[in-house]
């Protein structure tokens with residue numbers, strides 16, 4: 308009999324969808340995976356000192372601990388939620404082929420409000436990146452905080468008198484919750500690694516690394532690594548108005564990245580195209596250039612604005 312692979316996941320509908328995807332792919336490879344849903348960090352007795360293992364991300368912390376303590380063998384995450392610095396002894400075992408990348412506007416009535424001059428629309432989002440880009444395009448609009456998982460955020464939008472709210476298309480489309488009243492925001496530059504799913508495991512777990520290897524999608528891994536390099540060099544793992552998107556078309560890697568002030572009024576951006584084979588360091592390089600061009604001042608202002 309095959310050795311069981313325990314896949315740890317958060318309990319939201321999207322998290323379970325992602326974990327089931329990994330489960331199905333591993334099953335197809337002949338493995339015997341089982342899901343281990345794990346409650347959010349508040350429900351767990353945290354004995355292991357976090358600072359010792361260097362665990363950072365609020366979404367990934369609990370699963371990192373479960374992994375390092377041997378309670379699970381693999382953890383599945385939205386790569387967007389994973390800190391750029393992984394904890395010691397945790398590695399990306401597989402970056403899955405990317406799904407929908409863009410952001411999505413879910414509106415209450417229609418989108419006519421976008422073209423009404425002077426109209427002060429109410430828009431829900433808690434993302435600094437979405438807020439900054441939205442306010443640059445629609446400076447008069449009012450942004451409202453909208454937290455929670457995609458299900459609770461959709462409910463909240465429906466219960467508020469807001470005009471619209473912004474979501475990751477991947478989050479809604481994957482669990483078939485994209486409402487008819489929605490439109491892709493093609494002009495909005497997504498978050499680093501948006502739409503990508505990662506399976507992580509312990510570095511010393513040769514069995515799981517081998518099991519996950521066929522799930523790895525090299526092009527997605529390269530593109531998201533470039534995007535996350537851009538984020539890491541600019542700002543580290545904090546939530547920030549940093550956007551980055553890389554994709555490959557006919558051997559050419561296209562990269563766009565942006566650092567914005569919180570109000571969206573000041574921003575520095577980069578757009579690059581180069582052969583895939585030469586693209587590995589482009590996220591790091593362009594982030595360093597942006598810092599040197601005054602990005603350091605934008606970053607300092609963002610840090611100081613934080614409570």
Ligand SMILES: NCc1[nH]cc(CCC(=O)O)c1CC(=O)O
Nearest residue numbers: 385387474475477478501502503
């Ligand atoms: N920040 C939460 C989060 N993390 C991943 C997704 C959706 C899936 C993805 O972007 O890969 C979402 C929801 C959202 O941003 O609307």
